[in-house]
Amino acid sequence: MKKIALTGIKPTGIPHIGNFLGSIQPALKLSESCEARYFVADYHALNSTKDPLAIREMSLQIAAAWLACGLDPDKGSLFTSRAECLKPFELLTILLAYTPKGLMNRAHAYKAMLQSNAEAGKDPDDGVNMGLFTYPVLMAADILLFDTDYVPVGNDQFQHVEMAVDIAQSFNYIHQCEAFRLPEPLAHETSKTVLGLDGRKMSKSYGNIIPIFAPEKQLRKLVMKIVTNSQGVEEPKDPDTCSVFSLYKCFATDDQIAMLRERYLAGGMGWGHAKQELFEVMNAQLSPYRERFEQLIADPGYINSVLQMGSDKARELASAKIKSLRSILGID
Ligand code: TRP
Secondary structure (H helix, E strand, O other): OOOEEEEEEOOOOOOEHHHHHHHHHHHHHHOOOOEEEEEEOOHHHHHOOOOHHHHHHHHHHHHHHHHHOOOOHHHOOEEEOHHHOOHHHHHHHHHHOOOOHHHHHOOHHHHHHHHHHHHOOOOOOOOOOHHHHOHHHHHHHHHHOOOOOEEEOOHHHHHHHHHHHHHHHHHHHHOOOOOOOOOEEEOOHHHHHOEOOOOOEOOHHHOOOOEOOOOHHHHHHHHHHOOOOOOOOOOOOOHHHOHHHHHHHHHOOHHHHHHHHHHHHHOOOOHHHHHHHHHHHHHHHHHHHHHHHHHHHOOHHHHHHHHHHHHHHHHHHHHHHHHHHHHHHOOO
């Protein structure tokens, strides 16, 4: 039996290099050997965005991003939460009853909000809605509903997958059964080092992203904006503490990486040159995806038909799972 890989992306911003390296690229690699279930986590976006037009537009872009980067539409592995008949939300209600509140108190995203509120002298729960607080349980529902083995995600999502395991174990233990398969998070090696323009982790909330499909000119402009230190051309530079080099490693071949490393260490290379090298490897890899993305985004009817096919298949699988859970719960 093929292993099952599942991941989702929230449509809260345009698809960026962090999504590409952390989730899309490793997920596509996995889809060669696993049964893939990849989705647009549209309802999930409501916790932070209330703008219907933005959710619709970004959902379309995320779906187009998956397809442009190479997800095979004929395998029916791309869907949205909304079209999948809301089964994750039924499972969410079940799982909430098996989730200790204390587990949610320990979630990094929630704790970060408490801390930033404390630093701003605000009420600890200012701006925290219950969707955000219980988000790890919703993610657990997405994952457990499909008997997922692997969840390709960036490091920031690891804790969520670990929580899904905790919740699944609690259910299995209480009912003395193997109702839920225990998932494993998988990080792309380089997802540890996807840094944004300002040297912090690339994230839509920091406003430091590089869009995957930025037109060539904009891509070059953004790469040139990456913050570096103020060392002069002649000085030798440290590749291991440099955001430009860390991104270069994600796009270049081993030989190219070794060569640029030498140029860093030798001195005589300015930041402009390093950035030009980075732009070239990024552009070479991304330009075919960009072209495909532009064609796809011009044809929303096609994207929606792919999503429909994937959602039909997901709904069938999800309904069977919920049926078996209801019988364990005695509410069938
Ligand atoms: N939390 C992910 C994000 O922020 C999206 C997501 C929702 C997800 N459900 C998931 C990822 C299940 C992996 C598995 O983009």
